[in-house]
Amino acid sequence: xxxxxxxxxxxxxxxxxxxxxxxxxxxxxxxxxxxxxxxxxxxxxxxxxxxxxxxxxxxxxxxxxxxxxxxxxxxxxxxxxxxxxxxxxxxxxxxxxxxxxxxxxxxxxxxxxxxxxxxxxxxxxxxxxxxxxxxxxxxxxxxxxxxxxxxxxxxxxxxxxxxxxxxxxxxxxxxxxxxxxxxxxxxxxxxxxxxxxxxxxxxxxxxxxxxxxxxxxxxxxxxxxxxxxxxxxxxxxxxxxxxxxxxxxxxxxxxxxxxxxxxxxxxxxxxxxxxxxxxxxxxxxxxxxxxxxxxxxxxxxxxxxxxxxxxxxxxxxxxxxxxxxxxxxxxxxxxxxxxxxxxxxxxxxxxxxxxxxxxxxxxxxxxxxxxxxxxxxxxxxxxxxxxxxxxxxxxxxxxxxxxxxxxxxxxxxxxxxxxxxxxxxxxxxxxxxxxxxxxxxxxxxxxxxxxxxxxxxxxxxxxxxxxxxxxxxxxxxxxxxxxxxxxxxxxxx
Amino acid sequence: xxxxxxxxxxxxxxxxxxxxxxxxxxxxxxxxxxxxxxxxxxxxxxxxxxxxxxxxxxxxxxxxxxxxxxxxxxxxxxxxxxxxxxxxxxxxxxxxxxxxxxxxxxxxxxxxxxxxxxxxxxxxxxxxxxxxxxxxxxxxxxxxxxxxxxxxxxxxxxxxxxxxxxxxxxxxxxxxxxxxxxxxxxxxxxxxxxxxxxxxxxxxxxxxxxxxxxxxxxxxxxxxxxxxxxxxxxxxxxxxxxxxxxxxxxxxxxxxxxxxxxxxxxxxxxxxxxxxxxxxxxxxxxxxxxxxxxxxxxxxxxxxxxxxxxxxxxxxxxxxxxxxxxxxxxxxxxxxxxxxxxxxxxxxxxxxxxxxxxxxxxxxxxxxxxxxxxxxxxxxxxxxxxxxxxxxxxxxxxxxxxxxxxxxxxxxxxxxxxxxxxxxxxxxx
Numbered sequence: 027x028x029x030x031x032x033x034x035x036x037x038x039x040x041x042x043x044x045x046x047x048x049x050x051x052x053x054x055x056x057x058x059x060x061x062x063x064x065x066x067x068x069x070x071x072x073x074x075x076x077x078x079x080x081x082x083x084x085x086x087x088x089x090x091x092x093x094x095x096x097x098x099x100x101x102x103x104x105x106x107x108x109x110x111x112x113x114x115x116x117x118x119x120x121x122x123x124x125x126x127x128x129x130x131x132x133x134x135x136x137x138x139x140x141x142x143x144x145x146x147x148x149x150x151x152x153x154x155x156x157x158x159x160x161x162x163x164x165x166x167x168x169x170x171x172x173x174x175x176x177x178x179x180x181x182x183x184x185x186x187x188x189x190x191x192x193x194x195x196x197x198x199x200x201x202x203x204x205x206x207x208x209x210x211x212x213x214x215x216x217x218x219x220x221x222x223x224x225x226x227x228x229x230x231x232x233x234x235x236x237x238x239x240x241x242x243x244x245x246x247x248x249x250x251x252x253x254x255x256x257x258x259x260x261x262x263x264x265x266x267x268x269x270x271x272x273x274x275x276x277x278x279x280x281x282x283x284x285x286x287x288x289x290x291x292x293x294x295x296x297x298x299x300x301x302x303x304x305x306x307x308x309x310x311x312x313x314x315x316x317x318x319x320x321x322x323x324x325x326x327x328x329x330x331x332x333x334x335x336x337x338x339x340x341x342x343x344x345x346x347x348x349x350x351x352x353x354x355x356x357x358x359x360x361x362x363x364x365x366x367x368x369x370x371x372x373x374x375x376x377x378x379x380x381x382x383x384x385x386x387x388x389x390x391x392x393x394x395x396x397x398x399x400x401x402x403x404x405x406x407x408x409x410x411x412x413x414x415x416x417x418x419x420x421x422x423x424x425x426x427x428x429x430x431x432x433x434x435x436x437x438x439x440x441x442x443x444x445x446x447x448x449x450x451x452x453x454x455x456x457x458x459x460x461x462x463x464x465x466x467x468x469x470x471x472x473x474x475x476x477x478x479x480x481x482x483x484x485x486x487x488x489x490x491x492x493x494x495x496x497x498x499x500x501x502x503x504x505x506x507x508x509x510x511x512x513x514x515x516x517x518x519x
Numbered sequence: 520x521x522x523x524x525x526x527x528x529x530x531x532x533x534x535x536x537x538x539x540x541x542x543x544x545x546x547x548x549x550x551x552x553x554x555x556x557x558x559x560x561x562x563x564x565x566x567x568x569x570x571x572x573x574x575x576x577x578x579x580x581x582x583x584x585x586x587x588x589x590x591x592x593x594x595x596x597x598x599x600x601x602x603x604x605x606x607x608x609x610x611x612x613x614x615x616x617x618x619x620x621x622x623x624x625x626x627x628x629x630x631x632x633x634x635x636x637x638x639x640x641x642x643x644x645x646x647x648x649x650x651x652x653x654x655x656x657x658x659x660x661x662x663x664x665x666x667x668x669x670x671x672x673x674x675x676x677x678x679x680x681x682x683x684x685x686x687x688x689x690x691x692x693x694x695x696x697x698x699x700x701x702x703x704x705x706x707x708x709x710x711x712x713x714x715x716x717x718x719x720x721x722x723x724x725x726x727x728x729x730x731x732x733x734x735x736x737x738x739x740x741x742x743x744x745x746x747x748x749x750x751x752x753x754x755x756x757x758x759x760x761x762x763x764x765x766x767x768x769x770x771x772x773x774x775x776x777x778x779x780x781x782x783x784x785x786x787x788x789x790x791x792x793x794x795x796x797x798x799x800x801x802x803x804x805x806x807x808x809x810x811x812x813x814x815x816x817x818x819x820x821x822x823x824x825x826x827x828x829x830x831x832x833x834x835x836x837x838x839x840x841x842x843x844x845x846x847x848x849x850x851x852x853x854x855x856x857x858x859x860x861x862x863x864x865x866x867x868x869x870x871x872x873x874x875x876x877x878x879x880x881x882x883x884x885x886x887x888x889x890x891x892x893x894x895x896x897x898x899x900x901x902x903x904x905x906x907x908x909x910x911x912x913x914x915x916x917x918x919x920x921x922x923x924x925x926x927x928x929x930x931x932x933x934x935x936x937x938x939x940x941x942x943x944x945x946x947x948x
Contacts, residue, residue, distance in 0.1 A: 028628045029567070031789070031796040034574070035581040037566035039630050040791060060634075066565075067581035067592060071786035072574075075883040075904035088898060093905050096887035098751030099762075101578070101706075102592065107764055110668035110771050116755040124754065124893030127916035128908070131895070215641040219634050224648050269660070291634060370584075370592045371565065373656040393648065394565070395656025416753040416762060416773075427664070435590045435661030 032080070033073040035066025043080050053090040053134045053310075054078060056177045059184065059290050062394075064094060067102055067370050069439055089132035096123045097440045098414055102370055106434030108423035116420065118405050121363070121413015121443060134177070136330050137309040143334040144306070145169035146489070147326045148341055149313050149349055152183035153289075153478040154467050155341035156296035159305045161486030168304035173328060175312040175345075178293045182343045183475055185412075185444030187366060187388060187398050189379045190476040191228045191284035192253045195244050195516040198497060200251050205480035210287055213479075217295035221287045222393040227378035228284035229266055231275040231429070237383040241279040244516065248281075255281040266378060269430045275382070286379055286390045286398075289475060316353040321462045323353060337463035337489070344410060344445030346455075346468035355460030358506050359469050360448045363411045364402055365418035367441040369433075371395030380429070381518045387425045388518050389433075397436060401425055402446075402518075414441045446472040449506075452514040456485070456501040465489070466503060471517055521555040521816055523840055528814030530555075532602035537614065543600035546708075547813040550576055550583050550595040555815045559798040560616060560858050561585050561595055562609035565657050566631065567624040570615070570858045572798030576805025578706060578748070579786035579885075582796070584657060585609060590665065591658020596805070599708070599767060610657040616858060620654070671762075671771040676702040676741070678946060679761060679774055681749045681888060682782035684712020685724060685932040686924025688732045689939025690780040690913075690946070691741075695732070697947035701741040702774060703733070704763050706748045709812075712784055713932055716807035718832040722933030744772075749783065752891045759892060759919065778946040780913065781889050782924040782939055785882030788904070790824060794854035803833050803879035816840045818874035822847065822863050825879030833877055845871055881929035889926065893917045902929050913942025921946050 030040040038061045046060040054077060057063060063077055064070035074093055081091040146162060148155040151174025159172045174180070190207050194200045210223045232238045241257055248255040258280045260272035266280065297307045308330070316338070317325040325334045342349045344361035371394050379390035386402030401422045419441060427434040449455060449469035454477070459466050467485060470477055484495040522528045530542035534552055543552035550573040553559065559572035561583050573583035576596045583595040586607040595606070611618035623631070637647035680691045683705030691703040709715055710729040717726065733743045750762040761774045787802030789795050803823065809815040821837045823830045826848040837844040847865065854876070855862040863871045883904035886896045894915040896905045906928040913921035923942040924935040 028793055029569070029624075029630065029796075030791055030793050031569075032791075034564065034571070034789065034796045037564050037569065041630060045632075067584060068579060068786075069581075069887075071579045071883070071885070072581070072789055075788060076791060078898060078905065079903045082898075091898065093886070093890075093896060096890040098753065098887075098891060100751055100887050101748040101764070103750055103764060104590075104665065104766075106665045107668050107766075107769070107771050111671040111762075111773065115673060116760075119755045119757050122751065122753050122891040124891070124917075126890070126895040127893050128895045212641055214644045215639045218638055220636060220638055220644070220647075222648055222651070224652060294634075370658070371656045372591055373659045374652050375660045393652055393655055414753070415755050416751070416760060417755050431664035432661055434667075435663075435665045437592060 032076060033063040033066065035068050036062040038063040040080065043077055044084065047081060047084050050137065052086050053177055054081060054092060054094050055180070057081065058094045059179055067439055069097070069100065070094065087132065087135060090134040092131055097442055098122065099438055099441070102437035102439050104435055104437050105423045105427055108419045108438065109427050109434065111416065111420035113417050113420035113424065116417035118403065118407060118417060119415065121411055121415050123413065134310045136311045138306065140308060140311065140328065140330045140333055141171060141306065144171040145336040146339065147333055147335040148172045148339045149326070150174065150340065150342035151178055151307060151309060152181045152341065152343055153292050153296065153475055154482065155339065156293055156300060156307070157478045157482035158339060158341065158467065158485050159307070160296045160300040161482045162489060163300050163303035163305050165486055165490040165492065167490055170305045171333060172305065172307045173311050173313055174309045177309055178297060179290050182444040183293055184290055185366065185442060186289055186475045187390060187400055188287045188289045189228070189388065189390065190287060191281065193228055193230065193244065193248065193255055193279060193281050193284060193516065194514070195247070196512065196514055197247065197251060198500065199514060200253060202477050202480040206476050209479035213292065213295065217299055219291045219295040221291045223285055223287045224393060225283055225285040226390070227266070227280060227282040229263060229378040229380045230279040231263065231380065231382045232277045233275045233382060233384060235276070238277050240383065240515065253281065254283055255279055267376060267380060269375070269432045271429060271431055274429055284379070288393060313349060313352065318353070318461060323461045323464050337465060339465045339467060341467040343468065343474060344447040346447060346466065350459065353460060353464060355464065357455060357459065357466070357468065357503065358450055359455065360408045361410045361445040362408055362448050363406055363443050364400060364446050364472060365414060365441060365443040366398070366400035367419070367422065367438050368396040368398050369436040370439050372436065382425070382429055385425055386518060387422070387429065389426060397433065399426060410445055412443050412445060414443055447474065451512065452517055454501050455503050457498050457503065459503040521557060523814035523816060525814060532600060534600050534604040534606055536606045537608055544813055545601055546599050548596050549585065549598045549600055549606055551809045551813050551815050552600050553595065554809060554817045555813070562615050562657070563611040563618050563621065565610065567627070568611065568618050568620040569624050569796060570798050571796070574789060574800060575787040575802045576809060577787065577802065586658055589662030591661060668769050668771065671773055673773045676700055676774060676776045678778040678780065679704065679776040680780045680782060682712070682784055682924065683710040683729070684782060684784050684924060685714060685936040686939035687782035688729055689936040690782055690923060690943035691736050692732045693940045693943025694947050695735040695739040695741060698739055699947055700739060701736055702776070703736050703741065703743045704747040704749060705745050708746045713804050715812065716804050717811040718807055718829060718836065720828050720832060720932065722931045724933060724936050749888055752888050777919055779919060780921045780923060780942050780946050781926060783885040783888060784925045785884045787878065788880065788883050790851060790878055792851040792853055797854045797856055797860040798858060799856070799860035799874055800854065800876040800878065803830065803877040806877050807833050807836060810836060810840060816842060819843065820873045821875040821877060822871045822873045823877045823879060824851065830879040833879060842875070847871070882925055884926045884928065886926065889915060889920070889922050892920050894920060894922065899928050911941065912945035913938065914945060
């Protein structure tokens with residue numbers, strides 16, 4: 027009744043597209059994310075052109091109405107078919123799509139003008155930067171600008187699997203993660219946008235004795251801190267997920283309180299609320315350099331002009347090292363690509379996020395019914411690569427069909443990649459680096475999304491003189507010079 | 520009259536749809552058999568549970584997903600009928616024709632803003648998450664794990680042509696004539712692309728041409744593969760790597776070649792009007808192919824949308840098949856009917872009673888394969904879609920990669936064949 031469908035796969039109407047544009051989602055990548063257009067089984071074949079036409083009609087530029095990234099596979103492909111490819115025959119190589127030949131396509135316009143000065147300039151409009159901007163504004167510090175080179179969700183914040191868990195191996199990480207989970211639980215009602223937080227639990231499968239020992243070591247800590255993790259048998263794990271092949275693992279760690287979220291709305295929610303409090307969030311604005319005087323940064327040079335600043339926060343995830351280098355500061359962080367995919371949506375069957383320890387495989391079911399899943403690759407070279415590989419599809423398909431054979435009949439509709447921001451001890455980099463007012467919030471090794479809500483609160487407390495949490499002493503950049511680093515080993519993906 | 524009364528179109532088997540037998544022709548698509556049976560309703564949409572049926576009939580859109588032999592979300596238009604094939608409609612309770620969850624569509628006539636739905640209080644939000652999850656997804660998990668696929672084969676050819684329509688045939692012909700060992704991969708189970716509609720438009724190459732090209736390819740030591748969808752053009756290891764997949768029979772091949780000519784055509788574009796997703800609204804080409812190849816007569820009264828020789832030729836075919844048919848270039852405002860279109864209201868106030876709407880017009884170019892390889896695309900304002908930027912000889916600016924045919928913009932079949940030949944000639948050196 028009264029609906030003109032722009033994307034029949036996902037029931038996105040033409041009105042939805044218009045509403046998204048009116049809310050400031052002016053570029054096609056953002057409209058795709060806000061409306062869900064082009065994310066269904068036709069993989070955008072039916073809607074891309076009409077969405078571009080509509081945006082142009084509404085006043086978007088050709089840079090804004092540029093097509094969203096081409097994502098393989100181009101036809102829905104059963105995991106069983108992809109598992110027929112031998113990944114060892116495919117060495118890691120450049121991902122696709124390759125950058126287009128010829129002159130660069132037109133870029134979208136910045137979302138607004140820049141002020142001449144701001145008390146705090148946050149570089150990076152991912153969840154870390156936006157959550158910090160909101161927390162600062164909430165504490166009365168509203169003279170804040172957030173600079174994002176692309177659209178919101180262009181980086182790892184928009185590319186992760188949305189897992190949030192308290193099952194960590196150090197007290198600090200458990201404390202931060204639990205605080206973030208509390209925030210996730212209230213996010214929709216407090217920030218006014220749904221994030222679809224669902225406590226389906228986390229099920230870590232242990233294929234060997236080594237992983238069981240890791241779990242047992244953590245169990246004591248979890249019990250002490252009140253985290254409800256249990257070591258369960260394969261038969262008990264099969265009660266949680268009957269589709270698992272129980273011959274593939276010896277035991278499992280089960281925590282029913284962990285969960286998954288839909289990542290994108292966190293950024294929209296933080297950005298909208300921060301802007302309502304006076305923060306300026308500027309997308310499509312690139313930082314090109316810094317000006318300094320003595321031990322302080324005095325201005326940030328951007329594609330849209332120079333902003334004099336009181337302090338600068340580097341919250342660029344895997345790009346933090348590059349941005350720090352613009353200030354002549356060296357960080358130990360290393361970007362490493364991690365690939366991920368989704369399948370077509372099926373009715374709910376998978377409660378928890380399942381991860382196979384020691385392999386990097388993880389998979390969960392989104393609230394739309396898709397399986398969202400990824401797997402790290404020990405052979406992945408360091409680098410800011412965000413393209414997709416066939417090798418990943420093959421490795422992943424073999425791993426997941428071994429773990430839960432029935433998913434072999436599910437079809438992959440889209441693959442993409444993001445960059446983990448890896449540090450030598452798998453722990454973050456916080457506090458000043460190089461300059462007294464150049465504050466780092468990076469190095470979260472693939473779990474920055476779930477840590478950001480809690481870390482942003484503490485960082486905002488620090489910057490507004492409300493107290494200094496121990497993480498700012500523990501996770502300084504200076505620790506890498508000495509031997510004081512305690513490694514976090516419960517990393518997945 | 521569900522099918523043309525010719526002996527060659529007689530049903531020779533039956534598929535089983537939601538437990539009842541539907542006459543079919545072995546080898547035709549499940550979608551075609553269901554259209555011939557007057558059943559374009561195949562399931563319900565994910566969010567509003569709107570009736571869904573095939574649109575493009577060519578493997579591009581996502582509107583004909585059904586459960587086949589216990590596997591969910593299978594395209595009815597890409598699945599060949601055989602006797603006893605088990606097909607189930609999806610995402611409806613109790614059934615696709617009478618789905619109680621279709622009430623969502625009525626209760627939310629302007630749509631549901633899921634970003635701001637039931638956000639407060641927190642308790643209500645938790646309930647909303649549970650309810651949304653319970654209603655999510657379209658198909659059900661497969662009944663059982665599929666049998667393992669045979670190992671993927673890695674191969675090298677001297678040239679690859681993706682797409683067996685006019686442009687791809689032209690390119691393959693030129694490459695084979697130069698003695699190149701070429702792989703011609705067509706995603707459908709027949710060569711010809713739009714020529715299969717047999718509308719014999721001005722400039723169309725003659726019908727037997729596709730078979731002549733296939734024979735020439737084979738004579739030059741090459742191969743023609745049908746039912747072979749191009750999954751992507753990856754770069755693992757540095758060299759372009761094309762993966763093509765067939766589901767029946769099941770194989771996956773990884774192909775490397777120093778020359779690739781991309782002629783994948785495009786995807787039929789749904790027109791924009793209220794109710795544009797109603798079952799009974801089809802892409803004109805897909806409908807014409809079902810009529811030409813399987814004698815499928817989709818209903819009694821048709822409206823053909825579009826201007827030019829293609830809609831006129833299609834309308835003539837539908838009339839010959841006994842359908843009362845109107846052609847209009849006017850913009851539609853609204854489709855009436857629920858489980859199937861019953862009338863089309865035009866923006867000029869006219870109402871056309873119909874049970875079938877055929878949408879003619881150039882497709883949106885399929886650019887993604889070329890874009891993966893680094894080819895540039897540009898928005899073609901006249902076409903209203905993105906098209907691969909290619910020179911007169913199909914050069915894309917990416918070494919070893921050419922593009923020709925409707926992937927580069929709107930052009931007739933004869934022009935596409937000529938463009939394909941030029942690209943094949945440029946690529947053969």
